[in-house]
Amino acid sequence: MKSKHFYGVILAGGVGARFWPLSRATSPKQLLRIAGEESLLKATIKRLRPLVPLEKISIVTNSTQAETIMTHLAAGVGARDKKKSRRPISRPCRPEIIAEPVGRNTAPAIGLAALTLLKKDPEAVMAVLPSDHLIGNGRTFLETLRAAERVAREGRLVTFGIVPTRPETGYGYIKAAKGAFKNVGKIKVRRVERFVEKPALKKAKKYLAQDGYYWNSGIFVWKAKTILEEIRLHLPGLYGNLLSMRRGADVKDVYKKIRPVSIDRGVLEKTSNIAVIEARFPWSDMGSLPSLGEVFPPDRDGNVIKGRVVDIGSRNSLIIGSDRVVATIGLKDMILIDTPDATLVCPKERAQEVKETVEILKKKGCMEHASHLTVERPWGAYTVLEKGDNYKIKKIRVEPGRRLSLQTHSRRSEHWVVVSGRARIQRGEETVLIGRNESTYIPRGVRHRLENPSKTKPLEIIEVQNGSYVEEDDIVRHEDDYERGF
Amino acid sequence: MKSKHFYGVILAGGVGARFWPLSRATSPKQLLRIAGEESLLKATIKRLRPLVPLEKISIVTNSTQAETIMTHLAAGVGARDKKKSRRPISRPCRPEIIAEPVGRNTAPAIGLAALTLLKKDPEAVMAVLPSDHLIGNGRTFLETLRAAERVAREGRLVTFGIVPTRPETGYGYIKAAKGAFKNVGKIKVRRVERFVEKPALKKAKKYLAQDGYYWNSGIFVWKAKTILEEIRLHLPGLYGNLLSMRRGADVKDVYKKIRPVSIDRGVLEKTSNIAVIEARFPWSDMGSLPSLGEVFPPDRDGNVIKGRVVDIGSRNSLIIGSDRVVATIGLKDMILIDTPDATLVCPKERAQEVKETVEILKKKGCMEHASHLTVERPWGAYTVLEKGDNYKIKKIRVEPGRRLSLQTHSRRSEHWVVVSGRARIQRGEETVLIGRNESTYIPRGVRHRLENPSKTKPLEIIEVQNGSYVEEDDIVRHEDDYERGF
Known part of the structure; x- marks a missing residue:
């Protein structure tokens, strides 16, 4: 079933500020568990996997979010659902991360991904998927995707047009040209006549009644080669910048020069080499x-x-x-x-x-825009319970078999009380094992490490930090299982 | 200025459920700091004190609230305003508490208070004040009260009628009879023609435009003797019950027989021996x-x-x-x-x-109807930071010079970490002093006591409870400065 040259490119650079207070800068919309156990991002990956193996999926994001996303994919546990997070971790799922230095909207992100794919596989066909959409009926999704790949292999740009189910004024529409362009199995593929901006209700009702109007889903399938050629034609500036990156120019420097533009406006609305494939799965862009x-x-x-x-x-x-x-x-x-x-x-x-x-x-400097009280880490999560002038109280949860980095704090000491599970604690030269209702003390400046030696049970401790400064950045990491900054 | 026979009776039996989530069953409206540093109850007491000394003020409440109110008056610190609660405690203020076994509306409460006063002083004049009203301009209040006392001494029932400042539909009105009944200084006292239920807006506007309509404030002044006589006339059943209590019948048994009735409906609306005194201070009943x-x-x-x-x-x-x-x-x-x-x-x-x-x-059994996360205690306050299946985390604040009871828990142990101030800790036979960033452990079943030895600085500790049961009622008190239940 899997096609040799088929790749997945998931766009995951947004914050989704319109989803605040569920989303935060360090906990963007695509990482939220909105519909069930998995985040929108993980659900996107999972949905794709019957057609595209993990090693052929890449995630395009920006450098500020790259670590958060890696942590999220590594951890398998999260902030929002306590019951769910007590389950053992499913096996890690780590697609390649392509990190843009800064976000420049979808055209540069897609161009960069196409460039990266082309190096590996000149015949690469890429499915471009937003990471934060809600999609139902995975089977229909996969059938549509498979059909789209066949059309894309012939050198067309294929957009997914969702068959409207209500007179929605919140989405852009794609108007198909009259007459079917092609049928792949039972799935209609039509030439695009034009793109339509979000309509007023009256127009939306008209579109719903007529044949040939689709919701623009932002899901695309095309060959890496084809889209780069279209970028060359319609966005020559961007194309030049992509070329110079291929020739080894510093990505950061090049990105400074790139102007933000969406693939819709920059390419799709201008080209005639474009088809819409009729998609009949339930879909929402989770726009707000x-x-x-x-x-x-x-x-x-x-x-x-x-x-x-x-x-x-x-x-x-x-x-x-x-x-x-x-x-x-x-x-x-x-x-x-x-x-x-x-x-x-x-x-x-x-x-x-x-x-x-x-x-x-x-x-206003309110941290509530940036992070939740509960913060995911590759080893588990912590929750800030209380913060005073010179102290901070945290509940720390370490998943079975995981451990924090070997670390030192220069301005705070820590009291730890185990409330669930067992902890292996390295403190200076000694290593101790303590269980529930036992405590230990980590003096300021002493090298230490917290580990959950259990294979099945999570470890939970209460940490009381005392010091002149109790922020997260007072940490020196000496060793880390997750290769985080030292 | 103070009159020998003048007493204050403050009605404080309500919960003020319409003020939820600010009010809770154990933190009723009258104990809230709604307008400034002091609770409505304390402000009521304070407002009265230039005319009535503390030892002549009594508070009528019910037995479930009596301890909460005593704690509140003893503590001087509270849950809602962190900055304020760091101030040193003002001297304790403890009027007499009259606790009804159950609330039966205002007529029985006032009857019981009148009975209690009459035993002490046959000439007692009582000012009856709700504990949860907001009153501005204390000087005008006192002038009105003084005038009312003079009228009451002559054997009349005096109601406070607030001069309306807007067409309020949320209050009952008192209609004064035409012509001034009497002037006390500059203050008008008039005969009451009738009581008026909360009006519609049109009527409220009419009342505002006309002379002689007042808001019924629920503040009354009368001789204990007079009101008991009026109760005898208009509520003979209640009078009989009051008499039997005077003769030594069990208060609990008698209260079971008393039917709830307000003093307004039970007496004031029926008697002709009633005057309204024109009150010109800002007033709100804080009804919702x-x-x-x-x-x-x-x-x-x-x-x-x-x-x-x-x-x-x-x-x-x-x-x-x-x-x-x-x-x-x-x-x-x-x-x-x-x-x-x-x-x-x-x-x-x-x-x-x-x-x-x-x-x-x-x-639904949600405890949020009953208490706040922060709970006042006579020695300070505690806040529940987190609660799990077998553990509970509290922040405990002990005011300077105060201490908790000498106590034992049979089903939990406690880890204490000092985050501010110094703690004197009695644990079994030993007594230790620990400071900030130091910790101690209280094993299950060990007799212990926490004390703040400082005269000026509050003590703050983080307590981690571990045990099979971590509720408040797992406590045996061996000694207590505040004479709470053992």
Whole structure:
């Protein structure tokens, strides 16, 4: 079933600020477990794997997110779902990471990925997939993908056009030219007539009634060679920059000169060598918080309510709670998202402005724009329980068989109390094993390492840090299983 | 200035469920610091003291709240305002507590207080004050109270009628009879024509325009003898029960027979021996959350916003945040109250239904209806930072010079790490002094006591409890400075 020259390129450079407070700068939308056990990114990889093996999948992101994504793929555990995170880790899944120095929208990212593939395989066909979309019915997805690959092999650009199921005003549309261009099995492939910007409701209703209008999914399949040729034709500046990188120019320097442009605007809207393949799987671009409403079936009042929520008489509202209690009365067409350290409330129709909220938080220096209280690490996760002037309390969870780096702190000491599992602790020259209800002390400046020696049980400790400075960057790593910065 | 026979009776038996999540069953509305440093109850006491010394003030509450109120009055520190609670404690303020076995509305509470006063002083004049009202301009309040006492001494029931400042539909009104009954200094005292239920807006506007309509404040002044006589006339059943208590019948048994009735409905609306004194101080009954809007001046969009709130374009809304980030966009006439463990959102016009929310939480067994994460104790306060299956993490704050009880836990052990100040710790036979960044361990079953020996600096420790059961009731107190249950 797998085709020799077929590759996956997953675009994962965004933050998804419109998903705040679920998303944070260090915990972008594609890493959220929105619909089930797996993050959108992992689900994207998994969906692809029956056709593309892991070693042929690459993830394009930027250098600030690369480590976060590697950690996420290595860890298999996460912040949001306590019950799930207690499960043993599934085997690690690590596609290649292509890290752009800075994000420059999709055209440069796709160009760079095409360039990278072409070096390995001149006949490479690449499926380009956003990392943060919600897609149902994997079988139909795969059938469509397989058909698209066949068309792409012939040198066409293929876009996935989702068959509309409602008069959606939040998506761009693709208008197919009249008459079928080709059928692959039962799947229609048509020539693209034009791209249509997000329409008003009246137009959207018209599009729904007529044949040949599709939602532009942002999923594409083409040969690396073909897209580079199209970039040469329509974005010659970008093409020049890609060429100079191929000739060995410093990627950072080149990226400074690249201007941001999307593949849609830069290439697809200009070329005539483009087809749309009719896609019939459930799809959402998860563009902003109201998209969450598509993930879960609404109750009879039109609400989607999750978490520890007590509601009286709300309607058509999206209320996503957490472990905290959220009480709502009489909300109408509202969104409420609650996380341990931040809560958002807004009308659905103003959900786009969440992005501005994040900007304000950033300007004010509020760390809630950047990270969650619970932070994933390759060895597990930690949660900040409390922070004072000269102390910080953390709950630290180490997955079975994993260990933190061998490290030193110059400005804080640490008290550790085990509350679950067993810990192997290296402290200076000695190594001790302590169990539940036992404690130890790591003086300032002493080299130490925390390890979970169990093969099955997670280790949980409470850490009380005392010191003149208790931030994350007071750390010197001497050895690390995950090759993080020293 | 103080009159020999003048007493204060403060009614403090309510929970104020409509103030949830600020109020909790163990942290009722009257104990909240709503407008400044002091709780509504303490402010009520303080307001009264220029006319009534502490030893002549009694607080009527029910037996479940009596200890909470005693703790509150003893502690002088509290849960909600961290900065304030770091101040040294003001001298303890402990009026007499009259604890009803169960609440039976105001008539029995006032009857019981009158009975208690009459035993001490046959000429006692009692000012009856709710504990949870917001009152401004203490001087005018005292002048009004002094005048009311003079009228009450002549054997009349005196009600405080607040001069309306807006067409309020949330209060009951008192209609004064035409013509002044009497003037005490500059203060008008008039005969009451009738009591008026909460009016519709049209009527409220009419009342505002006319002379002689007052808000019924629920503040009363009368002789203990007079009100008992009126109870005899209008509530003979209650009178009989009060008499039997005076003759030594068991209070619990008698209370079972008493039917709940308010003093307004049971006596004031029936008697003709009743005057209204014109009160010109700012007043709010703090009946439900929108009353908070009266405490603070609104911004130019009509919002009252407190705490770590990022708002974009809300109007006429009340947004009370906490240390967590609350982000709001485009709220209109809404209330949002955020506390560390619970958040409420509702339209202002449905604020009354918060009471139902609390009922639902109670039925579901959610402890958020009952207590805050931070709990006041006579020695300071503790905050639950985290709770797992077999462990609990607390931050414990001990005020200078105070100590916890000498205690034992049969099902948990405790690790203590000092993060601020110094601790004197009694553990079995030994006593140790430990400072910041030092720790100790209290094994299960070992008698121990935590003390802050400093005269000025608070002590803060992090406690990690481990055990098969980590609830508050696993405690045996051997000695206690605050005479709490053993």
